[in-house]
Amino acid sequence: MTDKLTTDIGGDPAGPIPMEDHDQLFWEKQMIATFNLLQTKKIVATDEFRRVVEEMPADYYKNSTFYGRRLDGIVRLLIEKGVIDADALEKRTRAILAAGTRDHV
Amino acid sequence: MTGDTHDHAHDDHRPIREDDDELLTEGEARFLALKGLLIDQGVISADEIRARLEFNERGSSHQAARMIARAWVDPDYKARMLADTKAAALEMGIETTEAKLVTIENTPERHNMVVCTLCSCYPRSLLGEPPAFYVSKAYRSRAVREPRKVLREFGVEIPEQVDIAVHDSNADFRYVVMPMRPAGTDRMSEEELAALITRDCVVGCALPPGTELAD
């Protein structure tokens, strides 16, 4: 039998359901909007995004957050498709962290 | 009779804001870098992001509540909503982007619950972002296997005379639960009725106050 996908969790044992809501941060809202645009423009397909999330290692999936997975999935998919360059993204990320501000973006 | 100890009221429409008081995390920095690259490369524009963000902000369970309240008072609208939920939304000025949107009606014989076990499919253009519980692994795992126990965690007890149907939205269809109209609400306006229908009601994890199930 092929292994179950990490996302295929219907019926698995689990603990109590977390009831606390978290306000979406502004960057998370922008990220969702960006993802939606990429889908509308047919640069990425929803099915491709789901597949990328399924390809994440089981440990990563278990310990990741919802928005963290979204971001990592979109990034990985865009790199896979050659839309963005992994090094360019890394450089730019470090620069933003070093500057410590979101003013210029 | 039900308790609503874990019920969640409508999201207030907070103004979209910059997170100046939030520390810049690696996640945000990475997203900002991504955004910068995409804009510089001409893949998307800042204006497009802004416009889409504003469109997304319109999504709220209150939109569904307004539709359900109208369905409660107007049987013809109810029939139209059950037959074609997207068109019924549009009648009330509500634009939706889902390919397929379906309303499932609660009846005295059956209570409905919605989950996406494989990811987090949810009618976002209608309802906004899903609640944290809905995207949690615990809900995704347990809602299909032990719905009655899960509902108890929400303070909802479905009696034995009422069946439960759990809907796993694993393909192109997105679901909205239409709760039953509670007794004693005959004099209420549509607006007052809409206020009874919370975000948790439209995924089937809450019942409007005053709902009576079975004898």
Added chain:
Amino acid sequence: MSEPAPNYAVGDRVRIVDLRKPGHVRTPTYVREKVGMIERYCGAFENPEERAYGRWGLPRIPLYRVRFGQHDLWPDYDGTPGDVLELEIYDHWLAPAEEARS
């Protein structure tokens, strides 16, 4: 391309075949090799198993809403005999319930 004809009708009893297919699929493990009933025909859709890899997902595949008794899915299910679960399954994952397994 014309729409393919569905192979199953409302009310048909069907078994979800475990195709043991690696990669992206939308058929959860918890319904595989279980027997349910066609609740409705949903129409034909592009195959997400193909689209997940950048392919077009054509020809479209008939999609059905399948209903299962919860007691048929879970050995320890705690609820009424009428409790059900419904989800969407693509045509190629289905076989008639009475058909012998290969």
